[in-house]
Amino acid sequence: MYVYMNGQFIEKDKVAISPFDHGFLYGLGVFETFRIYNGHPFLLEDHLERLNSSLDILNIEAAFTREQTTENLNLLLAKNDLRDAYIRFNVSAGNGEIGLQTERYNNPNIIVFAKSLPPAGGMSEKKAVLMDLPRNTPEGSERLKSHHYLNNVLAKREVGPAMNREGIFLTRDGVLSEGIVSNVFWYKDGTLFTPSVETGILNGITRRFVIALARNAGIEVREGFYKKEEAESADELFLTNSIQEIVPVTEFEGKSFPGKSGELVNLLFGQYAAYRETLWSRTQLDGGAHT
Structure with a gap:
């Protein structure tokens, strides 16, 4: 499986982040999970709206558009040969010194995971x-x-x-x-x-x-x-x-x-x-x- 990380597509076993990432040290990060149905990222704009708002609250310098995100998702799906998928779109604060930081985080880590799902069916209980x-x-x-x-x-x-x-x-x-x-x-x-x-x-x-x-x-x-x-x-x-x-x-x-x-x-x-x-x-x- 390939993972998108900071503009690159990397095999999942080769993905790594620093232990100085404040997402690891202090839990400063947010994520969205959503589904791809036959290549379509359902309600993507709503997910990005919430993600962008959360990043602003956390003082993390990042914002995502539908156009660029869709392009990256399409490439990730192609790399993994997927049409129906679970997506986790994760943004952590990025590296910093040990200690609580008040300044804006300017270099976040952006990681997008894709996992195969079967085509959508009926309801489960x-x-x-x-x-x-x-x-x-x-x-x-x-x-x-x-x-x-x-x-x-x-x-x-x-x-x-x-x-x-x-x-x-x-x-x-x-x-x-x-x-x-x-x-x-x-x-x-x-x-x-x-x-x-x-x-x-x-x-x-x-x-x-x-x-x-x-x-x-x-x-x-x-x-x-x-x-x-x-x-x-x-x-x-x-x-x-x-x-x-x-x-x-x-x-x-x-x-x-x-x-x-x-x-x-x-x-x-x-x-x-x-x-x-x-x-x-x-x-x-x-x-x-x-x-």
Whole structure:
């Protein structure tokens, strides 16, 4: 497998970074994960928008355009003979002296990994379990998709390795927040609910896209602060992330849910699948002039 690093395509076993990279020393780095569907990087503009914003917050001198990123992705896919892939686009602060730095980082390390995925198919299902470990609070004013992942790692250890289980965090105040690697939605009496970004969750790209899909379909969407009992009483419950897409839940806190036979998840998933190979941004759903 070849990896893109700082303008070059390198065999994965030959990729190296310095131990003085502040992404390693202090967790100063961010990443995006997204899918390539038949050569198309789905919602790439939305991912780059979030990535660029996060880099600015971290004082890292880097910004990425759709045009240049697409060119590099196409070359990386060709080097690895891929048409459908998982992409991790990673930017770390770069080298510095030992000690906390206040100056801007001008030479970040940019590494893009591609991993083969099968062509997209239907929905998978999961069981959701409430965790004892609370969700940590964001380090700043909002949660970034950063290298600081210990809360998620400890949560995964609590839940265990099974791929058909997802752990759901509560905040320290007992409010529903998000999954270990997902955002959470539930549907009740014609309304779609999801925790507010103000609970400290990551504002997922797929989360935002699904909200846009639902509203375009005439479904009311409410974002707020909710207790677990509100999700337990739902008609449908599902998870979202950029690799697994929309994942219906079959069981949560001892209650059964319809899973992939649910009416709403089938509606949303059908629309999601129709856009996989064409959309660059969720704004196109509102008539944006992206081509």
